[in-house]
Amino acid sequence: MKADGSLGQRTRRPPVLLVVLGSIGLAMFVVPFVGLLARVPWSDLPAVLASDVVTDALRLSMVTSLMATAIAVVVGIPLAWMMARLDFRGRPLVRGLVTLPLVLPPVVGGAALLFALGRRGLVGESLEQATGLLLPFSTWGVVVANTFVAMPFLVITVEGALRNLDQRYEGAAASLGASRWTVLRRVTLPMIGPSLVAGLVLTWARAFGEFGATITFAGNLQGRTQTLPLAVFVALESDRDTAVALSLVMVVVSLAVLVGLRERWWKAL
Helix, strand or coil: CCCCHHHHHHHCCCCHHHHHHHHHHHHHHHHHHHHHHHCCCHHHHHHHHCCHHHHHHHHHHHHHHHHHHHHHHHHHHHHHHHHHHCCCCCHHHHHHHHHHHHHCCHHHHHHHHHHHHCCCCCCHHHHHHHHCCCCCCCHHHHHHHHHHHHHHHHHHHHHHHHHHCCCHHHHHHHHCCCCHHHHHHHHHHHHCHHHHHHHHHHHHHHHHCCCHHHHHHCCCCCCCCCCHHHHHHHHHHHCHHHHHHHHHHHHHHHHHHHHHHCCHHHHHC
């Protein structure tokens, strides 16, 4: 009895060279994390994680990353809708600017924020005079830096979902008398729900792990601007056990997020 094509595909031996090279590529990701696990001070881990430096950094990272995600929702979803649904001149340039933080060195992004929103920046001086708010070296500065580098994940994910959405459902709801806001709330957002959730989680994870833009724009002040990545950077010079423990926390959180998302984000693109 002749096997079907799909069975033949499953039973065919894979090219040995590709498997070897792929395994080497996988090892480049696995070995560093194994090395990290080998250095974890397991017996002292509870005491290290309970220290003031760790708790302050963890609290600040959680608060600022959640605030950045909330801001991304408020302004990022409308921006994604504009990019997906409005046909305007310069849209490729807008999309390039929105995705630029994904490829730009974070330190450069932090410098750009400093020149724009700093005490003598393009907008920062007027902002401070009008509101008294000084963003650099403040907790709000951390939030702004996190939002700048993380929001593109939400925008491109939601834009892709909106582009692939069958607009006939929205048209049917509108023909039945639903307002634009009702269509958005009751039809559009629920239909792109999986992509929206994936974008939100990735945005939060990126904000949670932000380093370069934060240290450049907001500084590294314990309890005020020192997030987990910054605490790792400082601890590497003086307390390796704390640095390893903090690194372990971030690896566990990030891996849990990515495994939980599985293929949702990549399918959304």
